[in-house]
Amino acid sequence: MVRPREFNEEQALDAAMQVFWEKGYEATSLSDLTSRMGIQKPSIYSAFGDKKALFETALRKYNQFHASSVRSRLQNKPSVKEGIRAFFEGLIDEEYGGQPNRGCFCINTMAELAPHDEKFEILTREHQMYLTVIFQETIERGVRSGELAIGLNPKALAQTLVVFLIGLTVMMKSRPDRLFVQNSVESVLALLN
Amino acid sequence: MVRPREFNEEQALDAAMQVFWEKGYEATSLSDLTSRMGIQKPSIYSAFGDKKALFETALRKYNQFHASSVRSRLQNKPSVKEGIRAFFEGLIDEEYGGQPNRGCFCINTMAELAPHDEKFEILTREHQMYLTVIFQETIERGVRSGELAIGLNPKALAQTLVVFLIGLTVMMKSRPDRLFVQNSVESVLALLN
DNA sequence: ACAATTACATACCGAACGGTACGTAATTGT
DNA sequence: ACAATTACGTACCGTTCGGTATGTAATTGT
Numbered sequence: 064m065v066r067p068r069e070f071n072e073e074q075a076l077d078a079a080m081q082v083f084w085e086k087g088y089e090a091t092s093l094s095d096l097t098s099r100m101g102i103q104k105p106s107i108y109s110a111f112g113d114k115k116a117l118f119e120t121a122l123r124k125y126n127q128f129h130a131s132s133v134r135s136r137l138q139n140k141p142s143v144k145e146g147i148r149a150f151f152e153g154l155i156d157e158e159y160g161g162q163p164n165r166g167c168f169c170i171n172t173m174a175e176l177a178p179h180d181e182k183f184e185i186l187t188r189e190h191q192m193y194l195t196v197i198f199q200e201t202i203e204r205g206v207r208s209g210e211l212a213i214g215l216n217p218k219a220l221a222q223t224l225v226v227f228l229i230g231l232t233v234m235m236k237s238r239p240d241r242l243f244v245q246n247s248v249e250s251v252l253a254l255l256n
Numbered sequence: 257m258v259r260p261r262e263f264n265e266e267q268a269l270d271a272a273m274q275v276f277w278e279k280g281y282e283a284t285s286l287s288d289l290t291s292r293m294g295i296q297k298p299s300i301y302s303a304f305g306d307k308k309a310l311f312e313t314a315l316r317k318y319n320q321f322h323a324s325s326v327r328s329r330l331q332n333k334p335s336v337k338e339g340i341r342a343f344f345e346g347l348i349d350e351e352y353g354g355q356p357n358r359g360c361f362c363i364n365t366m367a368e369l370a371p372h373d374e375k376f377e378i379l380t381r382e383h384q385m386y387l388t389v390i391f392q393e394t395i396e397r398g399v400r401s402g403e404l405a406i407g408l409n410p411k412a413l414a415q416t417l418v419v420f421l422i423g424l425t426v427m428m429k430s431r432p433d434r435l436f437v438q439n440s441v442e443s444v445l446a447l448l449n
Numbered sequence: 450a451c452a453a454t455t456a457c458a459t460a461c462c463g464a465a466c467g468g469t470a471c472g473t474a475a476t477t478g479t
Numbered sequence: 480a481c482a483a484t485t486a487c488g489t490a491c492c493g494t495t496c497g498g499t500a501t502g503t504a505a506t507t508g509t
Contacts, residue, residue, distance in 0.1 A: 065477050065485045087368065089282035093467060103488060104468070114467070164371045170426060174367035175280065177429040178357045188430035195436075219443040223420075226440045230423025233363060236370040237381035243388075247419045250412040253447060260506075262456070286497060296458060297498070307497065456505075466495065475486075 072110055075100040079111075080121040084168040087175050088118050119182070125168040126190045134197050143205030144255050147198075147224070151231065151248040158235045166232050174233070195225045202255075211255055220254055227251050265303055268293040272304070273314040277361040280368050281311055312375070318361040319383045327390050336398030337448050340391075340417070344424065344441040351428045359425050367426070388418045395448075404448055413447055420444050 078100045082091050093104055093114065100107065111117040136153065140146030158164055165171075169190050176183040198221035205211035231244060271293040275284050286297055286307065293300065304310040329346065333339030351357055358364075362383050369376040391414035398404035424437060 065475080065483080067476075067486085069475095069486070086372075087282070089280070090372075092465075094465085105470095105489095106487065108468070109486075166367075166371070171367060173430050174359075174364060174426055177431075178359070179279075179283075184430050188432055191427065191430060191432065216439075216443065219439040222436050222440040223443040226423035226427050226437070227416075227420055227444075228423065229426050230419040230421065233367055233422050233426055234384065234419050237366050237377050237384060238370075239381055239384065243415050244419070246409075246412040247415040250409065250416040250447065251420075251444075254443065260456085262505095285495075287495085298459095298500095299457065301498070302456075450509100452507100452509085454505100454507080457503085458501105459503105460499105460501085462497105462499075464496080467493105469490105469492070471488105471490090473487085473489105475484100477482100477484080479480100479482085 068110070070100075070102050070106065075102055075107075075110070076117075076121060076124060079117055080125055080168070083118055083121050084125065084171070085163075085165045087171055088115075089175070119186070122168060122172055122183075122186060126186075126193075129167065129169065130190065130193055130197070133194055137197055137201045143201055143208070143210055144252065146201065147255070148248070148252055151228070151252075152245075154228075154231065155235070155241065155244050155248070159241050164236060164238070166236055170229055170232050173229075191225055191229070194228070195221045197221075198224050205255075215255070223254065224251070261303070263293075263295050263299065268295055268300075268303070269310075269314060269317060272310055273318055273361070276311055276314050277318065277364070278356075278358045280364055281308075282368070312379070315361060315365055315376075315379060319379075319386075322360065322362065323383065323386055323390070326387060330390055330394045336394055336401070336403055337445065339394065340448070341441070341445055344421070345438070347421075347424065348428070348434065348437050348441070352434050357429060357431070359429055363422055363425050366422075384418055384422070387421070388414045391417050398448075408448070416447065417444070 079096055082095050082099045086095065091114075093107070096107060096114075096117070097103055102110075107117060111120055133150075136150050137146055140149070158166075169187050172183055173187040173191075177187050178184070195218075199217045202211065202215065202217040202220050206213060206215060206217060227247075231247070235244060272289055275288050275292045279288065284307075286300070289300060289307075289310070290296055295303075300310060304313055326343075329343050330339055333342070351359075362380050365376055366380040366384075370380050371377070388411075392410045395404065395408065395410040395413050399406060399408060399410060420440075424440070428437060
């Protein structure tokens, strides 16, 4: 150990995550990054590698955070159906409450980079698969407890809900009338009956 | 009228649409455009305005084409439910058949530009609203014909299907196992029972 | 024939891009 | 005290960006 870093790496990475989340990969410049991270370009390169490597590190951090957030919002809820409903309605509340709209970093990346970069195709797909497992386990819990019908197919339902979740997140970027997305959530929940 | 254009504007616009569709707004450079459109930069500027104006014109053209394509795939099908199923399965077939994956130009734009540019927020939203009407009319036709139950809410169902359509399109950019998306389609169609 | 107007290609503009060389300051072990 | 190593800021690299000025070729009406 010689001279220690003067900046906090976690903090800088967090700032980078915010910028990439907000603007996407292409639209984010290195000067956007230096100003928001509070460090200069050579520090970025020595600590995180080039722009794409930094982006990947930021996305991985986001995915971890996001997965545990989804998990905590779906698990340990008394009613599975109400838990899922509250999950979707929470997303809507977030997007329609004042603050600007950045959606989900992973979904943004799926749209922007996955078709042109296999690394991100895999990274984003794996995250969606992980979310699907969380939904599936939640639905299975509801079936076991008797809240949900035995005839349901938890895996297929979880896949549908993840697809719906992606659609809801992207759709809200165009800021449709709030009733539009609320209706669609209410309607898709009928699948759990 | 003096000297006539040497290039075909429709053809050039079509080429621009393909590039923007494939790469998005930010990742498309003017030299990408000139090489694919077969004309030089000053010709682009005199015929279509700047990069963003060209993008908007290309997107409007896409939306017209896309809306009529969706309309023709949903209307005049003997069975409404089978028509909708064939519609989604057709999307899956397209995406998993050889060719590279570009999704839907309007959805790509919703993800990339809508949050940062009100013009595209509106443009993309209006297209989704238009698609919703097509779905709604299709479902209403099924209810009238007796194929679908009277208790259904065609508007809410249409909204759900549009959200699902967006999710399906974006999800496929990460190239999940084909069964994933097929299951999710089969599962969401249960809403029509 | 010729003036007027438009289209086109070339060549260029300043600015911003992603990325790095380099000199200096700071910290360590010896 | 000093050699070794790392961090940092500045200043710079070549390239590409979006966009345009300019000169010339082509077409028209008169």
